[in-house]
Amino acid sequence: MTQKSMLQKVYAQVDKLPTPLKTRAFTVIFGRAVKFFRTTGCKFEWIETNHAIVSIKNKTALQNHIGGLHAVVMLMTAESATGALVGLNVPANAIPVIKRMEVDYRKRCSGDLRAEAMLTQEQIALMQTQEKGEVDVAVTVTDSESKEPIFVRAVWAWTPKR
Template identity: 80%
Template sequence: MSEKSMLQKVYAQVDKLPTPLKTRAFTLLFGRAVKYFKTSGLKFEWIEPNHSIVVIKNRPYVQNHIGTVHAVAMIMIAESATGALVGLNVPANAIPVIKRMEVDYRKRAAGDMRAEAMLTQEQITMMQTEERGEVDVAVTITDGESKEPIFVRAIWAWTPKRKG
């Protein structure tokens, strides 16, 4: 992967910073590109090309009618954690898009939410070498009690950017 995408260039710059500054800077820059990420108050707690953690605080503006993090906000942290990894690994001339998300709400959530996503080396190699494809990105969503109130399966695709 010789040419880098804008996200890859941003990451290369912030990767030089100590972890707390790195995640703060990446959160800020990612939020400029993905407006709803910023609006919802999401933050990267960890970001590497193969591993990300996105968190959201249980604040009134992201709550549902029972005072827990809204279902859409839970999905947003999963999409952000997985999408950042795909964006950091696809070729610069490709565009990553969410293809499918499967969601299973298992129990009432408690407190803040955390999405942790991982890629294998095999998945990274495939994204970096194939012009187009799709990948099932592993993601685990936990709440303030370290329980998994929601299961999410995120399938991402990438295709060459349209010219013109």
């Protein structure tokens, strides 16, 4: 990958920082592009080109009628973790778009939430060498009790910019 996207350029700069500063800087920059991410108060706890962890606090404004995080907030946390990884790996002339998200709501979310997404080296190579395509990004969503309130499958696509 010779030419870099704006997200990739920013990541290259913040990657030089110690982890606490790196994740804080990436959170702020990602939040400028993805306004709902910023509005909800999501944070990157970890960000590498193949591994992202996004967390969100269970605040009253984000809760459903039973005190857990709202379904949309839980899904957005998973989308942000997976989307950041895709954005860091697709060609600079490509646009990443969520193609499909499947979610199974398994239990009430207890407390805060954490979404951990991973890419394999094969997936990264595919994104960096193909003009367009799609990838199924693994993501695990856990709550404060280390239980999985939702199961998410995120399929991302990328296509050349017009």
